[in-house]
């Protein structure tokens with residue numbers, strides 16, 4: 443059994459390690475299952491059936507298949523390096539992140555230029571009218587396959603690198619001593635090359651913006667094959683494009699999320715950020731290329747209204763907490779009621795956070811549901827996102843609840859008494 447050991451230079455505590463995700467066996471199963479699920483979904487999205495001969499379909503011989511995989515790998519590496527270059531050359535404010543492991547004297551600097559970097563990519567794609575479908579749509583599956591291999595290589599690098607030099611700041615949940623588990627959870631909290639923070643960079647840039655490019659490639663493919671872009675395709679591109687843009691625009695908010703403050707940078711986040719997000723979140727756009735349901739304007743209007751409601755809740759709740767955490771005296775939030783905790787921080791008990799403890803998740807899920815609804819009801823495949831995201835958010839809310847109970851003790855119980863609902867006020 444693993445043992446709790448928060449930091450290389452801390453003494454080992456002989457307590458059972460608080461495993462999550464089913465411990466090492468769950469971590470191993472998830473590590474192996476995730477790539478299969480991604481490839482399976484991609485096949486379902488394109489042909490409505492499972493077919494893993496996608497590289498051979500593009501090629502006449504083995505030499506061509508090998509070349510395709512090499513080209514895809516180089517393409518992915520070039521994209522990653524291009525985003526690193528933009529991070530490096532574009533200007534942006536340097537801000538201090540959240541206290542590392544709650545130590546207010548220990549914060550790390552982050553260069554924030556994700557928003558500018560996003561517009562640089564959009565400007566290039568639309569300015570030069572780059573036919574993304576000719577590379578991204580055509581090579582969707584081989585790209586995903588190569589991306590998965592690169593993610594595995596990156597997470598193994600992150601794991602081995604976490605041991606050298608000694609004394610690195612480790613994630614509390616990723617230092618069990620079990621190789622498989624720690625590789626999955628992420629051992630080092632903030633792996634960096636100088637000021638380049640691998641985790642924050644990967645959370646927002648190559649995968650998230652890559653997802654938007656895959657969506658655009660699908661719209662271009664629909665135009666090329668069917669002569670027009672459907673209402674559903676426009677909506678899914680706009681909805682998801684706004685989601686990606688919003689994350690870049692609110693870049694600073696990523697610094698206080700659980701991923702950045704608590705989780706190590708291991709396979710879970712590497713794969714999630716760089717493979718899962720771009721290649722499964724683009725499933726609806728990919729599906730629409732071949733199976734557009736030709737929804738009526740009324741249906742599209744209802745979906746649009748639902749999306750606006752979801753975005754309003756999502757942005758309202760996240761923005762309110764972010765403002766409050768940064769400056770509780772900000773006029774936009776100073777009127778809100780809160781619970782003063784013994785830990786020093788305040789917990790909002792009115793406004794969005796007084797309605798339900800995870801109302802931000804509800805808004806996010808509602809938006810995700812509208813991405814699926816634009817695909818109609820002929821297949822369950824595009825609804826994968828709503829189903830998966832529901833499971834993710836319920837599980838994540840339970841993880842956060844446990845962590846907050848640990849952080850806040852009795853104050854968290856009092857907060858839960860004052861705000862009894864988790865997702866929907868008065869219901870659940």
Ligand code: NDP
Pocket residue numbers: 698699700701756760763767787788789790791795799800802803806807838842845846
């Ligand atoms: P939250 O933004 O909900 O942050 C949780 C933290 O907020 C808690 O640990 C606590 O930290 C603080 N907090 C909780 N309640 C209160 C309160 N009443 N007042 C003030 N602070 C409070 O969690 P996430 O980081 O998980 O999510 C952020 C957004 O990202 C969500 O909208 C979520 O839907 C989205 N998301 C999207 C994903 C995707 O794949 N599309 C994946 C994961 C998240 P403390 O008190 O220490 O500040």
